[in-house]
Amino acid sequence: MSISSQTPRGRLRKAPEGFVAPGLALDIQRHGLDASRRGFLRSSFAAAAAGIAGVAMTRRSLAADTPSGDPAITGLQPWNTRLGQPVASRPYGMPSKYEANLQRRQSPGLTQTNQSSVSFAPLQGFFGIITPSGLHFERHHQGWVDIDPERHRFMINGMVRVPKVYTMDELMRFPSVSRMHFIECGANTGMEWGNVAVPTVQYTHGMLSCCEFTGVPLATLLEDCGADIENAGYVLAEGADGSGMTRTISMAAALDDVLVVYGMNGEMLRPENGYPLRLVVPGVQGVSSVKWLRRIKVGDMPWNTKDEAVHYTDMMPDGRFRQYTSIQECKSVITTPSGGQALLDKGYYNVSGLAWSGRGKITQVDVSFDGGRNWRRARLEGPVLDKCLTRFNIDWVWDGTPCILQSRAMDSTGFVQPRYRQLREVRGSRSVYHNNAIQSWRVAESGEVFNVHVE
Amino acid sequence: MFTWSRTALAAATLAAGALAALPAAAADIGLGRAATPAELDAWDIDVRPDFKGLPRGSGTVDDGEEIWESTCAACHGSFGESNLVFTPLIGGTTEEDMETGRVASLTSPTQSTRTTIMKAATVSTLWDYIRRAMPWDNPRSLDTDEVYAVLAYLLSLADIVDYDFTLSDETIAEVQERMPNRNNLFFHEGLWRVDGEPDTHNVACMQDCVTEVEISSALPDYARDANGDLAAQMRIVGPVRGVDSLSPALTGTVADNAQAVRAHARATLDQAQADTGDIGSTFAGDARAVLADIDASGCLACHARDTPLLGPSFREVALRYKDEDVQARLVDKVRQGGSGVWGPIVMPPHPQLDEAMLARMVDWILAGAPQ
Numbered sequence: 001m002s003i004s005s006q007t008p009r010g011r012l013r014k015a016p017e018g019f020v021a022p023g024l025a026l027d028i029q030r031h032g033l034d035a036s037r038r039g040f041l042r043s044s045f046a047a048a049a050a051g052i053a054g055v056a057m058t059r060r061s062l063a064a065d066t067p068s069g070d071p072a073i074t075g076l077q078p079w080n081t082r083l084g085q086p087v088a089s090r091p092y093g094m095p096s097k098y099e100a101n102l103q104r105r106q107s108p109g110l111t112q113t114n115q116s117s118v119s120f121a122p123l124q125g126f127f128g129i130i131t132p133s134g135l136h137f138e139r140h141h142q143g144w145v146d147i148d149p150e151r152h153r154f155m156i157n158g159m160v161r162v163p164k165v166y167t168m169d170e171l172m173r174f175p176s177v178s179r180m181h182f183i184e185c186g187a188n189t190g191m192e193w194g195n196v197a198v199p200t201v202q203y204t205h206g207m208l209s210c211c212e213f214t215g216v217p218l219a220t221l222l223e224d225c226g227a228d229i230e231n232a233g234y235v236l237a238e239g240a241d242g243s244g245m246t247r248t249i250s251m252a253a254a255l256d257d258v259l260v261v262y263g264m265n266g267e268m269l270r271p272e273n274g275y276p277l278r279l280v281v282p283g284v285q286g287v288s289s290v291k292w293l294r295r296i297k298v299g300d301m302p303w304n305t306k307d308e309a310v311h312y313t314d315m316m317p318d319g320r321f322r323q324y325t326s327i328q329e330c331k332s333v334i335t336t337p338s339g340g341q342a343l344l345d346k347g348y349y350n351v352s353g354l355a356w357s358g359r360g361k362i363t364q365v366d367v368s369f370d371g372g373r374n375w376r377r378a379r380l381e382g383p384v385l386d387k388c389l390t391r392f393n394i395d396w397v398w399d400g401t402p403c404i405l406q407s408r409a410m411d412s413t414g415f416v417q418p419r420y421r422q423l424r425e426v427r428g429s430r431s432v433y434h435n436n437a438i439q440s441w442r443v444a445e446s447g448e449v450f451n452v453h454v455e
Numbered sequence: 456m457f458t459w460s461r462t463a464l465a466a467a468t469l470a471a472g473a474l475a476a477l478p479a480a481a482a483d484i485g486l487g488r489a490a491t492p493a494e495l496d497a498w499d500i501d502v503r504p505d506f507k508g509l510p511r512g513s514g515t516v517d518d519g520e521e522i523w524e525s526t527c528a529a530c531h532g533s534f535g536e537s538n539l540v541f542t543p544l545i546g547g548t549t550e551e552d553m554e555t556g557r558v559a560s561l562t563s564p565t566q567s568t569r570t571t572i573m574k575a576a577t578v579s580t581l582w583d584y585i586r587r588a589m590p591w592d593n594p595r596s597l598d599t600d601e602v603y604a605v606l607a608y609l610l611s612l613a614d615i616v617d618y619d620f621t622l623s624d625e626t627i628a629e630v631q632e633r634m635p636n637r638n639n640l641f642f643h644e645g646l647w648r649v650d651g652e653p654d655t656h657n658v659a660c661m662q663d664c665v666t667e668v669e670i671s672s673a674l675p676d677y678a679r680d681a682n683g684d685l686a687a688q689m690r691i692v693g694p695v696r697g698v699d700s701l702s703p704a705l706t707g708t709v710a711d712n713a714q715a716v717r718a719h720a721r722a723t724l725d726q727a728q729a730d731t732g733d734i735g736s737t738f739a740g741d742a743r744a745v746l747a748d749i750d751a752s753g754c755l756a757c758h759a760r761d762t763p764l765l766g767p768s769f770r771e772v773a774l775r776y777k778d779e780d781v782q783a784r785l786v787d788k789v790r791q792g793g794s795g796v797w798g799p800i801v802m803p804p805h806p807q808l809d810e811a812m813l814a815r816m817v818d819w820i821l822a823g824a825p826q
Binding site: 101109155164166195196202203244246256306314372450 | 484486488489490495498499500501503504505539540541557559561562571574577579580581583584588594639642643646647648649650651653654656657658659660661662663664665668669670671672673674681683685686687689691692693694695698700704706707708709710711713716717724759762764765
């Protein structure tokens, strides 16, 4: 069937260049706009839009006569009385200038250098479950690098039939998959283990992001090299940056859902997130999702590398350290309203937040408005995916009196996110990692929201 | 050291069944090639707790001290004790810890920092990390014997070895027997396996779940501004705004505050645009060429244009001196090095820089580091 034989329901009309005579258009293209050509243009637009202009004039005079009208409606605005910017004036698009406050930020005093440091994602400003690529949290151990993809190599060695190397060209020819997963740093909410330390959800929970990742299942590549999965229980992932980040990963995870990733949210990885290649280990603390991935080694014992023997170990009350605490357990947080914000009115609010579990899917989120006495079931927005952020929403009518908001998630294993008291009873308060306690936000009569701990 | 159960291995074998569900039989794809021995040599550098992967070699405490002073001390201090750039490496361990293999000060209320040597259980960890990632701004620049030497010196600072010790692939196992925290790490299977056993057991109670709501912690008033103006970190449209955390907490009712909260939030956007700052002077040369020189001379390890790193940002320097004639003084400063102007961290001397190039760099910095 040819297109012309159909009458389209909404027919596309040519853009307003039709208002300009072809001779004048060519003239402007060649010589630009001068006073006389401008005059021509103005008259042709004016003629074409005479009806609309008439309405606008009427409105303007109406506004002067009726001061009760909203000038945003009754007055003309610059954006509807002016020619807009041309296409591709920003060849790579940017957010509106009015969104400039939402940025990745460091927490002052947290780290001593800016290369081995963290920037937190502004969770308070996100909708849905996908983190915009430019706002994905950062954690580097020796600064970020921008690797030439033509000079990047990926090696698999150790207990394999054939140790192999791959170029990026080759990796991007493999059968690919795209999956949505969260990445959460093991130290997320770590500043809050002992007491309240930071004011907003950006700093309490912002070492958390969620993207669509595209790449090759690690299992495919392990099979390609003939990995000895009968006798090897572990793989080591190694980065190509100055830190040469190394982490031991269980063979069970490696064969299950670990991805060797080059794509993120429809484009290549950003350099800060490991361009051109990173590992994504779903549900496991972010440090295992090694960025700038250059090597996987297959072995029969864990490696005890610096970032699994000196850091990323969980200190227990008796001074001993839990090691290889990988899984990010079920957790949730309300992002609107949240700490450091002010409500602007009494009445209806759509209270919104995020829930996730490193062990599976979110099955239920409950929200309390009275500090944990009583709870109501929140709505889960789809899709609800394995080891992925889930957005929840719940109706709330604020009567203007002080209250404490909390959220509590449950995952597909039946595990329920713990209260602070429950967590500290087992793990004390001197750990840095894996704090998944219920977060409390106190709303004052003034409308201001504060980060507080409720045992 | 911890011991490993066989359950993780069993799980791996089970999961091998999952291979069948993969998109295609990779064996048929024919991509990639065998790694050559030289390639494996270059990259296969990891060292395990059983010392598999440790190359032959040796280094003395004396040699290590020399390398330490020139290469490591600027960040870690002469005795690994410095807290200026990194958490201290050394301190907090005793002779008794070396007997028990458990560092007692980890539970002491008076021990405020946890040094590296208090935590590390295996000496292989230190060897592997020094080789792969140190020194901080020049990783992989130490050869095998130098790594042994540096580690020997570090161990001597912690009194784990004597000052006449030679660390080598043959003596390193003795050191392991004296690592102060060697018996203090344990494998926690509950958070290793995806189906591991959790250690907290909350229930999804819906009504009358607690009798008393006790707030156990809140941010103290003096820390209200510690993370800057929160209003400048939040969206300026929607059901809420960020609060002005540079002023005291809001009082009164929400109706009293809404207008001022909105106005302040909006003002933060204008503020952000004003902060981009005008230095007032201009740079006549080729900014890109200067930046390339600056990069090639290693300046960017400690300085950046806008953000303070180990040293001040170029913009900070320009703003501080924007009304002074300091060109010659700064040229001299870069050449001689020093500390104290921007904090205690030492800027090393740079005698090798070409005079004309250095003058161009300083001009560029004082002009506000234009891009």
